[in-house]
Amino acid sequence: MWETTIDGRTLHFHLAGINNQNFIMRDEETGSWWQQVTGEAILGPLKGRRLTRVPQDEISFALWKREQPMGRVLRPDPRAAAAGRYAPADWETGIAKLPVATQIRDRRLDLRELVVGVTVNGRAKAYRMTDVQQQNPIIDTVGGVPLVIVAAADGRSVRAFSRVVDGKPADFFARPEATLLVDSATGSEWEFAGRAVGGPLTGRQLAKIELLRDYWFDWRAYHPDTAVYSVGLARQRS
């Protein structure tokens, strides 16, 4: 997701092609080609320029409704819906069977393994979705920043937050019956939006770290130096 204003000019984008399964968009104003995942113009008059990223959150609709009851939701296009262009509810299982045309040879993970990835201070790290679901929460440090990866009760919505509270890295564990994190230092309870809702630290907000849900091959293609989280190591530094 990108802000479309650059140098004071608002650009209008169209789908233009695909680059190793990540699509390319073209702006009407200059005809430059931009890579969707990086927001960088790869060809054309604006080559090398980068769009400003808009922080995004990929979460379940139920969770979003609870957090943003006054929000608005994009309607489907009636013609596209009628023509059956939209994916069915279980589309992720279908996609998993498609061939992957890529030059990525890094097989630390299966090419179509679902991961969540973070980039902090230029260091990238990928966490298998299955690890996140099983270990919830994952305590880690990336790019020198202590962070926590937490999955919601729905098992699909995942967020990452900085673990630093009052200048010190906190340790968290999960309350199994609800999407609540508890920090071991004060016993305060934190909800999935990163805000403390009970205990001495009530009202505090953890800093959100942007996280991308992606397939391994795509994450690896755009983060060639990425680390991969391994379950079973007590504390990791990367």
Place this chain on the structure above:
Amino acid sequence: MSRRLLWFLLVIIVAVTLAVVIVPAWVIQPFRPQSPRGLEVSFALKRVAPFVTIVALLACLALVVKLWRGARWSRVFLVIILLPPAVSAWFARQNHFEWMFNPLANAGYALADAATFVADTDLVMAVARNGEAVAYPIRQLAYHHLVPDTVGRVPIVVTY
């Protein structure tokens, strides 16, 4: 100019005008890998294609006219050979990716509790800016790929 030469020119121009549109479409295929060089070449060809294909079509027309008078059986062929440059000139002006993935024209929105077209378990891409919150269901984004919007007075493009 000899008729032989004119025919030769005609064939060459048809080959070039076809290559100019076919090469980028071939390189930028969804399930094939792309190289940076391939993209560079495709970009350059796509930029010049609208102009080159029109010039090629006019050149072919001129050549066909010149060859018409001396021809008998080959008049049929002369007509047929105008089809490829005409198709190229047309295709050079199309965005075939938007045929595959229709852009979302006139995007409409519903309030959260009125959005019955999204299931609770569906994933959405959520944005919040300056007090405004919007959710874009992944199932729609996965098809349209690109939705322009303005959230919290900031123009954005939602991509997937």
